[in-house]
Amino acid sequence: MTTAPATPLLDIRSLAVSFTQYERGLRRRTVTALSGMDLTTDRGELVALVGASGAGKSLLAHAVLGMLPPNAAESGTVRFDGVVLDPPARRDRAGHDIALLPQSVTFLDPVTPVGRQVRRSAELAGRTSPDVVARAALDGRGLGPEVHRQYPHQLSGGQVRRVLTAMALMGDPALVIADEPTPGLPPEAVRAALADLRRIADQDRAVVLITHDLAAALEVADRVVICRHGRTVDEARPADFRADDLTHPYTRALWHALPGNGFRLLENA
Numbered sequence: 001m002t003t004a005p006a007t008p009l010l011d012i013r014s015l016a017v018s019f020t021q022y023e024r025g026l027r028r029r030t031v032t033a034l035s036g037m038d039l040t041t042d043r044g045e046l047v048a049l050v051g052a053s054g055a056g057k058s059l060l061a062h063a064v065l066g067m068l069p070p071n072a073a074e075s076g077t078v079r080f081d082g083v084v085l086d087p088p089a090r091r092d093r094a095g096h097d098i099a100l101l102p103q104s105v106t107f108l109d110p111v112t113p114v115g116r117q118v119r120r121s122a123e124l125a126g127r128t129s130p131d132v133v134a135r136a137a138l139d140g141r142g143l144g145p146e147v148h149r150q151y152p153h154q155l156s157g158g159q160v161r162r163v164l165t166a167m168a169l170m171g172d173p174a175l176v177i178a179d180e181p182t183p184g185l186p187p188e189a190v191r192a193a194l195a196d197l198r199r200i201a202d203q204d205r206a207v208v209l210i211t212h213d214l215a216a217a218l219e220v221a222d223r224v225v226i227c228r229h230g231r232t233v234d235e236a237r238p239a240d241f242r243a244d245d246l247t248h249p250y251t252r253a254l255w256h257a258l259p260g261n262g263f264r265l266l267e268n269a
C-alpha cells in the first residue's frame with residue numbers, strides 16, 4: 001500500500017465554484033455548484049473521482065484546466081507540481097502539462113479526416129514533423145493508415161476513444177484528466193479504455209478518471225475519491241471496498257448498490 005506523497009503533482013484543496021446568474025428583471029442570483037472538493041494525484045497514480053450525475057465531477061475537471069465560464073467564481077487552491085496556479089496559469093498548461101481526455105466524438109470535427117485532426121493536435125503541441133508524429137501516435141494505438149482518411153462518424157466508439165487518447169497525449173502531459181471515458185462503449189472497449197488509462201498512469205503520468213461507474217473505477221484506480229452535492233465526502237482504496245472496510249455511509253451505499261453486493265441502495269445514507 002502506498003501513501004499520498006507530501007507534494008503530489010496535483011493537489012486540489014477546498015475547491016469551490018459558484019455561478020452568477022441573472023434572472024428576469026436583472027435580479028442576480030448566485031448558485032453554488034462546488035463547495036469543497038479535495039483531490040490529490042501523483043505521477044504513476046490513477047485516482048478515480050466517483051459521484052452521481054450533477055455531483056460536480058466535470059466542473060472540477062474544467063476548473064483544473066482553467067476552463068470555467070466567465071460567470072463562474074472560484075475559491076480554494078489548485079497546486080500543480082508544488083506551485084499554486086491561478087486559472088489563467090492553468091489554462092496555459094492545458095494541452096501541454098495538463099490534458100483533458102474528453103468523453104465524446106463531438107470533440108472531433110465531423111467534416112475533417114481523423115488523420116488531419118491528429119496532425120493538427122501534434123502541431124498545436126509544438127511537435128516537429130507533425131505528420132510523422134500523428135501517424136506514429138495512431139499506429140501506436142492500433143489505428144492503421146485506413147483510419148487516417150476516415151471521418152469521425154465512420155469509427156467505432158472504441159476507435160474514437162483511441163483517437164482522442166492519441167490527441168490528448170500529444171503534448172506529453174504529466175497530468176491526464178479523463179471525463180467519463182467509457183459510457184456507451186461495448187464491454188471489451190470499456191475494458192480496453194480502462195487498461196489504457198492504467199498504462200498511461202504507469203508511464204509516470206498522473207491520471208484522474210472521472211466516472212459514475214464505481215465498478216470500473218475499482219478495476220484500475222489506486223484510490224477512489226467520492227463526491228456528492230459538490231463536495232468530496234470520502235476517499236478509499238479498492239482493497240477497502242473489497243474488504244467492506246468502509247466508514248462513510250454514502251461510500252458504503254455506493255458499494256452495496258453494485259450488482260452482486262446485495263443490491264441495496266440506501267438512499268437516506
Ligand SMILES: Nc1ncnc2c1ncn2[C@@H]1O[C@H](COP(=O)(O)OP(=O)(O)OP(=O)(O)O)[C@@H](O)[C@H]1O
Pocket residue numbers: 019031033034051052053054055056057058059060069212
Ligand atoms: N455554467 C453553469 N452554470 C450554472 N450551473 C452549472 C454550470 N455548469 C455546471 N453547473 C452545475 O454544477 C453542477 C455540477 O455539474 P457537473 O457537470 O460538474 O456534474 P457531473 O458530476 O459531471 O455530472 P455528470 O455525471 O452528469 O456528468 C450541476 O448541478 C450543474 O447544474
Ligand code: NI
Pocket residue numbers: 057058059179180
Ligand atoms: Ni460530467
